[in-house]
Structures are given as structure tokens and as C-alpha cells.
Amino acid sequence: MKIAAFKDINTIITILHSSFLTETFPNSINFVVKQDKNRSKRIRHLMQYQCKMALKFGKVFISDDQESCVLFLHPEKKKITLKTILWDINLVINCIGIKNVYKVILREKILKKNHPKIPFLHLWIMGTIPKSKGKGIGTKLLKEVLEYYGKTKPIYLETTTESNMHFYKKLGFKVFNETYALEYPLYFLLRS
Numbered sequence: 680m681k682i683a684a685f686k687d688i689n690t691i692i693t694i695l696h697s698s699f700l701t702e703t704f705p706n707s708i709n710f711v712v713k714q715d716k717n718r719s720k721r722i723r724h725l726m727q728y729q730c731k732m733a734l735k736f737g738k739v740f741i742s743d744d745q746e747s748c749v750l751f752l753h754p755e756k757k758k759i760t761l762k763t764i765l766w767d768i769n770l771v772i773n774c775i776g777i778k779n780v781y782k783v784i785l786r787e788k789i790l791k792k793n794h795p796k797i798p799f800l801h802l803w804i805m806g807t808i809p810k811s812k813g814k815g816i817g818t819k820l821l822k823e824v825l826e827y828y829g830k831t832k833p834i835y836l837e838t839t840t841e842s843n844m845h846f847y848k849k850l851g852f853k854v855f856n857e858t859y860a861l862e863y864p865l866y867f868l869l870r871s
Contacts, residue, residue: 698806705863713776
């Protein structure tokens, strides 16, 4: 496992882009990304945004073979700056689309409502390149990351699929809430 830096951003974006490009079912990514002929470019913009935010306000971990990555946010470090405002504007223009801003804000409000009220680490997104899925690379990486963080703070995440929920439950996460308020289910999990 390697802790990534800004020089690794293209590797991270490539992993995440390829991981989510083929997932066309209703989920968080497809809810946020404007669905049109530019979907692939829009997903790339979203992954670039998430990488920058995680590198600035959290940590990014890459597997030794560079085929899987996990992005964490440290919410207490997150701040609004001129740079993050510009990143947000770029995300709206190149990924979300003006017409979809309201629904994305609504989604963020639902997520925030379910964030723990105590200090926590946010497992924001995880991906493995398609040719390596199912080989245990992502599981190994996440186990290493969980060991790295130890019991410093509870780790929170949300996921949209039952298979992901079961994956995280095997690693010690517990579902504490779920909602169907959006176009897809959201499961909220915590590992203390």
C-alpha cells in the first residue's frame, strides 16, 4: 500500500474512472454525473474533483500494483477556500450540469444528515480497475488501510448496492441507517 500524493492523481483518476464507467445502474455516481454523450468525460471530471478534495482534506491510498485505490476525507480538515470554490464550479460545469445542481444539493443534505455527530473518518470512494475486480486486490488494500487507521476514529461510509454493503459488513462495518429518498437506495455504515 502506498499513500498517494498529488503526483499520483492521474493514476487515481484512471483507476476510479475505469471502475465506475461500466456501472450504469442507479447509484451515487450516475446520480451526480449528467447522463449524456459526454458521460465518460463527466465521470473523469468527478473523479478528478474527488481526488483533489481527498488529497487536500484527507488521504488517498493506492495498492502496490496500482490497480485499486481508496479515498478518505477527514471532515474536520475540510475548509472552503477560493481553490475549492473553483473546483466546485468546474464540477458543476463539466460534470453535474446546471439543471442537476438542486438534486445534488438535496443528496448532499441527506448524506450530511446521516454523518456521525462525533469526529470520524469518511471512506469516500473506493475503486479497482475492471480487469482486477474479484481478485481480492481491493479487499487487501482496504484491510491495510483499516489497519493503518486502527481505532483512531470511527470510519463512516455510504454505499448504494447490497453487494457493497455485504462487502463492508465482512470488514467490520455495521449498517446504522438506510434511505430510499433518492432514485436509488443508500446504506449508511460505521466501523467503530
